[in-house]
Amino acid sequence: MPLSSDRIAPAVPQGPWALFLDIDGTLLEHAAHPDAVVVGDELRSLLAGLDAQLDGALAFVTGRSIAAADHLFRPLKLRAAGLYGLEHRLTRDGPVEAAGEPAxxxxxxxxxxxxxxxxxxxxxxxxxxxxxxxxxxxxxxxxxxxxxxxxxxxxxxxxxxxxxxxxxxxxxLEAAKGAAIRRFMQTPAFRGRRPVFLGDDTSDENGFEAVNEMDGVAVRIRPRGPTAAPYALADVNETLAWLDGLTRAGGQVLAGEQTSPERS
Ligand SMILES: [Mg+2]
Structure with a gap:
Protein backbone atom coordinates (compact mmCIF):
# COMPACT_ATOMS: atom_id res chain seq x y z
CA MET A 1 0.00 0.00 0.00
CA PRO A 2 1.60 3.30 -1.03
CA LEU A 3 2.13 5.99 1.53
CA SER A 4 -0.23 8.89 1.10
CA SER A 5 0.28 12.32 2.51
CA ASP A 6 -3.16 12.42 4.10
CA ARG A 7 -2.36 9.91 6.79
CA ILE A 8 -3.24 11.27 10.14
CA ALA A 9 -2.63 10.68 13.78
CA PRO A 10 -5.24 8.24 15.06
CA ALA A 11 -8.07 9.51 17.20
CA VAL A 12 -8.23 7.98 20.65
CA PRO A 13 -9.83 4.60 19.93
CA GLN A 14 -12.90 3.60 21.87
CA GLY A 15 -12.04 0.71 24.18
CA PRO A 16 -11.62 -1.85 25.40
CA TRP A 17 -8.27 -2.02 23.76
CA ALA A 18 -4.76 -3.34 24.14
CA LEU A 19 -1.52 -1.52 23.45
CA PHE A 20 1.56 -2.98 21.75
CA LEU A 21 4.65 -0.81 21.60
CA ASP A 22 7.88 -1.06 19.67
CA ILE A 23 10.69 0.61 21.63
CA ASP A 24 13.49 2.02 19.46
CA GLY A 25 12.43 4.77 17.09
CA THR A 26 8.92 4.67 18.61
CA LEU A 27 9.30 5.47 22.34
CA LEU A 28 12.97 6.43 22.18
CA GLU A 29 15.07 8.19 19.59
CA HIS A 30 17.72 5.99 18.04
CA ALA A 31 21.32 6.39 19.08
CA ALA A 32 24.41 5.34 17.14
CA HIS A 33 24.69 2.35 19.49
CA PRO A 34 21.62 0.59 20.98
CA ASP A 35 23.16 0.74 24.48
CA ALA A 36 23.50 4.54 24.28
CA VAL A 37 19.75 5.27 24.60
CA VAL A 38 18.41 6.42 27.96
CA VAL A 39 14.92 6.18 29.44
CA GLY A 40 13.72 9.17 31.46
CA ASP A 41 11.45 9.00 34.50
CA GLU A 42 8.67 10.67 32.54
CA LEU A 43 8.50 7.85 30.01
CA ARG A 44 8.72 5.24 32.74
CA SER A 45 5.77 6.71 34.61
CA LEU A 46 3.78 7.22 31.39
CA LEU A 47 4.11 3.50 30.62
CA ALA A 48 3.38 2.41 34.18
CA GLY A 49 0.24 4.59 34.12
CA LEU A 50 -0.95 3.14 30.80
CA ASP A 51 -0.28 -0.40 32.01
CA ALA A 52 -2.39 0.23 35.10
CA GLN A 53 -5.22 1.89 33.14
CA LEU A 54 -5.27 -0.98 30.66
CA ASP A 55 -5.29 -3.60 33.43
CA GLY A 56 -2.07 -5.02 32.04
CA ALA A 57 -3.13 -5.13 28.37
CA LEU A 58 0.14 -3.51 27.33
CA ALA A 59 3.26 -5.18 25.94
CA PHE A 60 6.54 -4.21 24.36
CA VAL A 61 7.08 -5.84 20.96
CA THR A 62 10.72 -5.22 20.22
CA GLY A 63 13.79 -6.48 18.42
CA ARG A 64 15.71 -6.13 21.66
CA SER A 65 15.95 -9.08 24.02
CA ILE A 66 13.58 -8.89 26.99
CA ALA A 67 16.63 -8.70 29.28
CA ALA A 68 17.83 -5.64 27.35
CA ALA A 69 14.37 -4.02 27.52
CA ASP A 70 14.17 -4.70 31.28
CA HIS A 71 17.60 -3.17 31.76
CA LEU A 72 16.63 -0.10 29.75
CA PHE A 73 13.38 0.54 31.66
CA ARG A 74 14.49 -0.73 35.10
CA PRO A 75 12.89 -0.98 37.57
CA LEU A 76 9.74 -1.06 35.40
CA LYS A 77 8.92 -4.53 34.06
CA LEU A 78 6.17 -4.97 31.52
CA ARG A 79 4.80 -7.80 29.47
CA ALA A 80 7.05 -8.18 26.44
CA ALA A 81 7.85 -9.99 23.22
CA GLY A 82 11.59 -9.72 22.60
CA LEU A 83 13.75 -10.62 19.61
CA TYR A 84 10.79 -10.00 17.26
CA GLY A 85 8.71 -12.57 19.11
CA LEU A 86 11.31 -15.29 19.67
CA GLU A 87 11.01 -14.46 23.37
CA HIS A 88 7.81 -13.85 25.35
CA ARG A 89 6.96 -12.82 28.86
CA LEU A 90 3.20 -13.19 28.93
CA THR A 91 2.68 -11.90 32.48
CA ARG A 92 4.51 -9.06 34.24
CA ASP A 93 6.51 -11.26 36.60
CA GLY A 94 6.36 -14.49 34.66
CA PRO A 95 9.25 -16.37 33.13
CA VAL A 96 10.80 -15.43 29.78
CA GLU A 97 10.21 -18.14 27.21
CA ALA A 98 13.27 -17.99 25.01
CA ALA A 99 14.48 -19.47 21.76
CA GLY A 100 17.74 -21.39 21.43
CA GLU A 101 20.92 -20.05 19.88
CA PRO A 102 22.45 -21.94 16.97
CA ALA A 103 26.23 -22.09 17.26
CA LEU A 173 11.36 -17.03 9.99
CA GLU A 174 9.28 -17.42 13.14
CA ALA A 175 10.66 -14.13 14.46
CA ALA A 176 7.66 -12.02 13.49
CA LYS A 177 5.95 -9.29 15.46
CA GLY A 178 2.52 -10.20 14.07
CA ALA A 179 2.73 -13.69 15.56
CA ALA A 180 3.84 -12.22 18.89
CA ILE A 181 0.85 -9.85 18.96
CA ARG A 182 -1.56 -12.69 18.12
CA ARG A 183 -0.10 -14.75 20.94
CA PHE A 184 -0.64 -11.98 23.48
CA MET A 185 -4.19 -11.43 22.23
CA GLN A 186 -5.05 -14.98 23.32
CA THR A 187 -3.97 -14.38 26.92
CA PRO A 188 -6.41 -13.27 29.65
CA ALA A 189 -5.17 -9.66 29.96
CA PHE A 190 -5.66 -9.03 26.23
CA ARG A 191 -8.53 -11.27 25.13
CA GLY A 192 -11.57 -9.44 23.75
CA ARG A 193 -9.75 -6.14 23.30
CA ARG A 194 -8.81 -4.26 20.13
CA PRO A 195 -5.07 -4.20 19.50
CA VAL A 196 -3.30 -0.89 18.89
CA PHE A 197 0.29 -1.23 17.67
CA LEU A 198 2.85 1.54 17.31
CA GLY A 199 6.10 0.91 15.40
CA ASP A 200 8.56 2.67 13.13
CA ASP A 201 10.42 0.18 10.99
CA THR A 202 10.29 -2.60 8.40
CA SER A 203 10.12 -5.24 11.12
CA ASP A 204 6.89 -3.66 12.40
CA GLU A 205 5.02 -4.07 9.09
CA ASN A 206 4.20 -7.68 9.89
CA GLY A 207 2.68 -6.48 13.17
CA PHE A 208 0.65 -3.78 11.36
CA GLU A 209 -0.79 -6.43 9.03
CA ALA A 210 -1.80 -8.65 11.95
CA VAL A 211 -3.41 -5.74 13.78
CA ASN A 212 -5.31 -4.66 10.63
CA GLU A 213 -6.67 -8.20 10.33
CA MET A 214 -7.88 -8.03 13.93
CA ASP A 215 -9.69 -4.72 13.25
CA GLY A 216 -7.13 -2.93 15.37
CA VAL A 217 -5.28 0.34 14.93
CA ALA A 218 -1.83 0.26 13.28
CA VAL A 219 0.32 3.37 13.57
CA ARG A 220 3.68 3.89 11.88
CA ILE A 221 5.99 6.45 13.35
CA ARG A 222 7.85 8.60 10.83
CA PRO A 223 6.77 6.61 7.75
CA ARG A 224 9.16 6.97 4.83
CA GLY A 225 7.83 4.47 2.34
CA PRO A 226 5.08 1.96 1.75
CA THR A 227 3.40 0.82 4.94
CA ALA A 228 0.42 -1.27 5.96
CA ALA A 229 -0.34 1.15 8.80
CA PRO A 230 -3.33 3.41 8.07
CA TYR A 231 -2.17 5.96 10.65
CA ALA A 232 1.02 7.89 11.23
CA LEU A 233 2.74 9.92 13.90
CA ALA A 234 5.56 12.26 12.93
CA ASP A 235 8.25 11.30 15.42
CA VAL A 236 9.01 10.09 18.95
CA ASN A 237 7.86 13.34 20.54
CA GLU A 238 4.52 13.22 18.79
CA THR A 239 4.15 9.57 19.80
CA LEU A 240 4.79 10.32 23.47
CA ALA A 241 2.34 13.22 23.33
CA TRP A 242 -0.28 10.92 21.76
CA LEU A 243 0.24 8.29 24.48
CA ASP A 244 0.06 10.99 27.11
CA GLY A 245 -3.26 12.08 25.58
CA LEU A 246 -4.54 8.52 26.04
CA THR A 247 -3.78 8.54 29.74
CA ARG A 248 -5.53 11.90 30.04
CA ALA A 249 -8.54 10.53 28.17
CA GLY A 250 -8.86 8.44 31.29
CA GLY A 251 -10.01 5.08 32.45
CA GLN A 252 -13.40 5.31 30.74
CA VAL A 253 -11.98 5.16 27.24
CA LEU A 254 -9.19 2.79 28.17
CA ALA A 255 -11.45 0.39 30.00
CA GLY A 256 -14.08 0.49 27.29
CA GLU A 257 -17.03 1.98 29.12
CA GLN A 258 -17.74 4.04 25.99
CA THR A 259 -17.55 1.13 23.57
CA SER A 260 -18.36 1.93 19.98
CA PRO A 261 -18.20 -0.26 16.89
CA GLU A 262 -17.13 2.71 14.77
CA ARG A 263 -13.54 3.01 13.69
CA SER A 264 -12.46 6.57 14.26
MG1 LIG B 1 11.72 0.49 16.08
Whole structure:
Protein backbone atom coordinates (compact mmCIF):
# COMPACT_ATOMS: atom_id res chain seq x y z
CA MET A 1 0.00 0.00 0.00
CA PRO A 2 1.60 3.30 -1.03
CA LEU A 3 2.13 5.99 1.53
CA SER A 4 -0.23 8.89 1.10
CA SER A 5 0.28 12.32 2.51
CA ASP A 6 -3.16 12.42 4.10
CA ARG A 7 -2.36 9.91 6.79
CA ILE A 8 -3.24 11.27 10.14
CA ALA A 9 -2.63 10.68 13.78
CA PRO A 10 -5.24 8.24 15.06
CA ALA A 11 -8.07 9.51 17.20
CA VAL A 12 -8.23 7.98 20.65
CA PRO A 13 -9.83 4.60 19.93
CA GLN A 14 -12.90 3.60 21.87
CA GLY A 15 -12.04 0.71 24.18
CA PRO A 16 -11.62 -1.85 25.40
CA TRP A 17 -8.27 -2.02 23.76
CA ALA A 18 -4.76 -3.34 24.14
CA LEU A 19 -1.52 -1.52 23.45
CA PHE A 20 1.56 -2.98 21.75
CA LEU A 21 4.65 -0.81 21.60
CA ASP A 22 7.88 -1.06 19.67
CA ILE A 23 10.69 0.61 21.63
CA ASP A 24 13.49 2.02 19.46
CA GLY A 25 12.43 4.77 17.09
CA THR A 26 8.92 4.67 18.61
CA LEU A 27 9.30 5.47 22.34
CA LEU A 28 12.97 6.43 22.18
CA GLU A 29 15.07 8.19 19.59
CA HIS A 30 17.72 5.99 18.04
CA ALA A 31 21.32 6.39 19.08
CA ALA A 32 24.41 5.34 17.14
CA HIS A 33 24.69 2.35 19.49
CA PRO A 34 21.62 0.59 20.98
CA ASP A 35 23.16 0.74 24.48
CA ALA A 36 23.50 4.54 24.28
CA VAL A 37 19.75 5.27 24.60
CA VAL A 38 18.41 6.42 27.96
CA VAL A 39 14.92 6.18 29.44
CA GLY A 40 13.72 9.17 31.46
CA ASP A 41 11.45 9.00 34.50
CA GLU A 42 8.67 10.67 32.54
CA LEU A 43 8.50 7.85 30.01
CA ARG A 44 8.72 5.24 32.74
CA SER A 45 5.77 6.71 34.61
CA LEU A 46 3.78 7.22 31.39
CA LEU A 47 4.11 3.50 30.62
CA ALA A 48 3.38 2.41 34.18
CA GLY A 49 0.24 4.59 34.12
CA LEU A 50 -0.95 3.14 30.80
CA ASP A 51 -0.28 -0.40 32.01
CA ALA A 52 -2.39 0.23 35.10
CA GLN A 53 -5.22 1.89 33.14
CA LEU A 54 -5.27 -0.98 30.66
CA ASP A 55 -5.29 -3.60 33.43
CA GLY A 56 -2.07 -5.02 32.04
CA ALA A 57 -3.13 -5.13 28.37
CA LEU A 58 0.14 -3.51 27.33
CA ALA A 59 3.26 -5.18 25.94
CA PHE A 60 6.54 -4.21 24.36
CA VAL A 61 7.08 -5.84 20.96
CA THR A 62 10.72 -5.22 20.22
CA GLY A 63 13.79 -6.48 18.42
CA ARG A 64 15.71 -6.13 21.66
CA SER A 65 15.95 -9.08 24.02
CA ILE A 66 13.58 -8.89 26.99
CA ALA A 67 16.63 -8.70 29.28
CA ALA A 68 17.83 -5.64 27.35
CA ALA A 69 14.37 -4.02 27.52
CA ASP A 70 14.17 -4.70 31.28
CA HIS A 71 17.60 -3.17 31.76
CA LEU A 72 16.63 -0.10 29.75
CA PHE A 73 13.38 0.54 31.66
CA ARG A 74 14.49 -0.73 35.10
CA PRO A 75 12.89 -0.98 37.57
CA LEU A 76 9.74 -1.06 35.40
CA LYS A 77 8.92 -4.53 34.06
CA LEU A 78 6.17 -4.97 31.52
CA ARG A 79 4.80 -7.80 29.47
CA ALA A 80 7.05 -8.18 26.44
CA ALA A 81 7.85 -9.99 23.22
CA GLY A 82 11.59 -9.72 22.60
CA LEU A 83 13.75 -10.62 19.61
CA TYR A 84 10.79 -10.00 17.26
CA GLY A 85 8.71 -12.57 19.11
CA LEU A 86 11.31 -15.29 19.67
CA GLU A 87 11.01 -14.46 23.37
CA HIS A 88 7.81 -13.85 25.35
CA ARG A 89 6.96 -12.82 28.86
CA LEU A 90 3.20 -13.19 28.93
CA THR A 91 2.68 -11.90 32.48
CA ARG A 92 4.51 -9.06 34.24
CA ASP A 93 6.51 -11.26 36.60
CA GLY A 94 6.36 -14.49 34.66
CA PRO A 95 9.25 -16.37 33.13
CA VAL A 96 10.80 -15.43 29.78
CA GLU A 97 10.21 -18.14 27.21
CA ALA A 98 13.27 -17.99 25.01
CA ALA A 99 14.48 -19.47 21.76
CA GLY A 100 17.74 -21.39 21.43
CA GLU A 101 20.92 -20.05 19.88
CA PRO A 102 22.45 -21.94 16.97
CA ALA A 103 26.23 -22.09 17.26
CA UNK A 104 26.90 -20.88 13.73
CA UNK A 105 25.66 -17.33 14.43
CA UNK A 106 28.83 -16.57 16.44
CA UNK A 107 31.06 -17.61 13.57
CA UNK A 108 29.00 -15.58 11.11
CA UNK A 109 29.28 -12.50 13.32
CA UNK A 110 33.06 -12.76 13.35
CA UNK A 111 33.19 -13.35 9.61
CA UNK A 112 31.01 -10.33 8.80
CA UNK A 113 32.91 -8.10 11.25
CA UNK A 114 36.17 -9.01 9.51
CA UNK A 115 34.73 -8.30 6.07
CA UNK A 116 33.26 -4.91 7.01
CA UNK A 117 36.32 -3.92 9.03
CA UNK A 118 34.86 -0.71 10.49
CA UNK A 119 34.78 0.53 14.08
CA UNK A 120 31.53 2.37 13.24
CA UNK A 121 29.67 -0.87 12.63
CA UNK A 122 28.14 -2.62 15.64
CA UNK A 123 27.47 -6.31 15.20
CA UNK A 124 25.12 -7.69 17.80
CA UNK A 125 24.23 -11.30 18.54
CA UNK A 126 20.78 -11.64 20.07
CA UNK A 127 20.14 -15.35 20.57
CA UNK A 128 19.47 -16.78 17.11
CA UNK A 129 19.42 -13.29 15.55
CA UNK A 130 22.40 -11.48 14.07
CA UNK A 131 22.02 -7.69 13.83
CA UNK A 132 24.41 -5.41 11.91
CA UNK A 133 23.87 -1.83 13.05
CA UNK A 134 25.02 0.74 10.48
CA UNK A 135 23.54 3.92 11.97
CA UNK A 136 27.04 5.35 12.51
CA UNK A 137 28.18 4.26 9.04
CA UNK A 138 25.20 4.49 6.65
CA UNK A 139 27.44 4.10 3.59
CA UNK A 140 28.14 0.51 4.70
CA UNK A 141 24.50 -0.59 4.86
CA UNK A 142 24.47 -1.86 1.28
CA UNK A 143 27.67 -3.86 1.74
CA UNK A 144 26.42 -5.24 5.05
CA UNK A 145 23.19 -6.32 3.38
CA UNK A 146 25.14 -8.12 0.64
CA UNK A 147 27.21 -9.98 3.23
CA UNK A 148 24.15 -11.04 5.20
CA UNK A 149 22.38 -12.18 2.02
CA UNK A 150 25.43 -14.27 1.19
CA UNK A 151 25.51 -15.74 4.69
CA UNK A 152 21.85 -16.70 4.36
CA UNK A 153 22.77 -19.19 1.64
CA UNK A 154 25.02 -21.06 4.08
CA UNK A 155 22.44 -21.34 6.86
CA UNK A 156 19.85 -24.02 7.45
CA UNK A 157 16.46 -23.20 5.93
CA UNK A 158 14.15 -21.12 8.07
CA UNK A 159 16.18 -17.91 8.17
CA UNK A 160 15.47 -14.62 6.44
CA UNK A 161 17.14 -11.23 5.97
CA UNK A 162 15.38 -8.08 7.12
CA UNK A 163 16.81 -4.69 6.14
CA UNK A 164 15.66 -1.77 8.28
CA UNK A 165 16.22 1.96 8.60
CA UNK A 166 19.71 1.65 10.02
CA UNK A 167 20.88 -1.89 9.73
CA UNK A 168 20.24 -5.39 8.52
CA UNK A 169 19.34 -8.49 10.49
CA UNK A 170 19.43 -12.20 9.92
CA UNK A 171 16.66 -13.96 11.80
CA UNK A 172 14.60 -17.13 12.00
CA LEU A 173 11.36 -17.03 9.99
CA GLU A 174 9.28 -17.42 13.14
CA ALA A 175 10.66 -14.13 14.46
CA ALA A 176 7.66 -12.02 13.49
CA LYS A 177 5.95 -9.29 15.46
CA GLY A 178 2.52 -10.20 14.07
CA ALA A 179 2.73 -13.69 15.56
CA ALA A 180 3.84 -12.22 18.89
CA ILE A 181 0.85 -9.85 18.96
CA ARG A 182 -1.56 -12.69 18.12
CA ARG A 183 -0.10 -14.75 20.94
CA PHE A 184 -0.64 -11.98 23.48
CA MET A 185 -4.19 -11.43 22.23
CA GLN A 186 -5.05 -14.98 23.32
CA THR A 187 -3.97 -14.38 26.92
CA PRO A 188 -6.41 -13.27 29.65
CA ALA A 189 -5.17 -9.66 29.96
CA PHE A 190 -5.66 -9.03 26.23
CA ARG A 191 -8.53 -11.27 25.13
CA GLY A 192 -11.57 -9.44 23.75
CA ARG A 193 -9.75 -6.14 23.30
CA ARG A 194 -8.81 -4.26 20.13
CA PRO A 195 -5.07 -4.20 19.50
CA VAL A 196 -3.30 -0.89 18.89
CA PHE A 197 0.29 -1.23 17.67
CA LEU A 198 2.85 1.54 17.31
CA GLY A 199 6.10 0.91 15.40
CA ASP A 200 8.56 2.67 13.13
CA ASP A 201 10.42 0.18 10.99
CA THR A 202 10.29 -2.60 8.40
CA SER A 203 10.12 -5.24 11.12
CA ASP A 204 6.89 -3.66 12.40
CA GLU A 205 5.02 -4.07 9.09
CA ASN A 206 4.20 -7.68 9.89
CA GLY A 207 2.68 -6.48 13.17
CA PHE A 208 0.65 -3.78 11.36
CA GLU A 209 -0.79 -6.43 9.03
CA ALA A 210 -1.80 -8.65 11.95
CA VAL A 211 -3.41 -5.74 13.78
CA ASN A 212 -5.31 -4.66 10.63
CA GLU A 213 -6.67 -8.20 10.33
CA MET A 214 -7.88 -8.03 13.93
CA ASP A 215 -9.69 -4.72 13.25
CA GLY A 216 -7.13 -2.93 15.37
CA VAL A 217 -5.28 0.34 14.93
CA ALA A 218 -1.83 0.26 13.28
CA VAL A 219 0.32 3.37 13.57
CA ARG A 220 3.68 3.89 11.88
CA ILE A 221 5.99 6.45 13.35
CA ARG A 222 7.85 8.60 10.83
CA PRO A 223 6.77 6.61 7.75
CA ARG A 224 9.16 6.97 4.83
CA GLY A 225 7.83 4.47 2.34
CA PRO A 226 5.08 1.96 1.75
CA THR A 227 3.40 0.82 4.94
CA ALA A 228 0.42 -1.27 5.96
CA ALA A 229 -0.34 1.15 8.80
CA PRO A 230 -3.33 3.41 8.07
CA TYR A 231 -2.17 5.96 10.65
CA ALA A 232 1.02 7.89 11.23
CA LEU A 233 2.74 9.92 13.90
CA ALA A 234 5.56 12.26 12.93
CA ASP A 235 8.25 11.30 15.42
CA VAL A 236 9.01 10.09 18.95
CA ASN A 237 7.86 13.34 20.54
CA GLU A 238 4.52 13.22 18.79
CA THR A 239 4.15 9.57 19.80
CA LEU A 240 4.79 10.32 23.47
CA ALA A 241 2.34 13.22 23.33
CA TRP A 242 -0.28 10.92 21.76
CA LEU A 243 0.24 8.29 24.48
CA ASP A 244 0.06 10.99 27.11
CA GLY A 245 -3.26 12.08 25.58
CA LEU A 246 -4.54 8.52 26.04
CA THR A 247 -3.78 8.54 29.74
CA ARG A 248 -5.53 11.90 30.04
CA ALA A 249 -8.54 10.53 28.17
CA GLY A 250 -8.86 8.44 31.29
CA GLY A 251 -10.01 5.08 32.45
CA GLN A 252 -13.40 5.31 30.74
CA VAL A 253 -11.98 5.16 27.24
CA LEU A 254 -9.19 2.79 28.17
CA ALA A 255 -11.45 0.39 30.00
CA GLY A 256 -14.08 0.49 27.29
CA GLU A 257 -17.03 1.98 29.12
CA GLN A 258 -17.74 4.04 25.99
CA THR A 259 -17.55 1.13 23.57
CA SER A 260 -18.36 1.93 19.98
CA PRO A 261 -18.20 -0.26 16.89
CA GLU A 262 -17.13 2.71 14.77
CA ARG A 263 -13.54 3.01 13.69
CA SER A 264 -12.46 6.57 14.26
MG1 LIG B 1 11.72 0.49 16.08
Missing amino acids: DIAALATEIATELDSADIYIERKGPILAIHTRAAPHLLERATELVQRALAGLPEGYRVLAGNAGVELMP
